[in-house]
Amino acid sequence: MRHIHLDDGLRLRFPGRSEDFDQGVEIGMIAVLMDQGLGEFSRWIARSNLSQVEAIAKQMGYRLEEVGGDEEWADITFLYGTAKSKPKLKLVHSVG
Secondary structure (H helix, E strand, O other): OOOEEEEOOEEEOOOOOOHHHHHHHHHHHHHHHHHOOOOEEEEEEEHHHHHHHHHHHHHOOEEEEEEEEOOOEEEEEEEEOOOOOOOOOOOOOOOO
């Protein structure tokens, strides 16, 4: 049994359910968010479900950017459309 990320600070678990059930819930939540037409959103996704998430995202016009994670989880940002997002700039102070 694993946690399924719904929103920041909100996770669900389904005791007694299989991994297939957990993956289905995760895919269903992501599909609903994409169907709402959100321009950008982020979710923690189980790596075991990542290929299916990538496939449905592509079909719904989203691209994925992995922004973190570990060997079990991926922190994914879903971006609508094909344009690359602007690079994230970081202020660097010069030494001198």
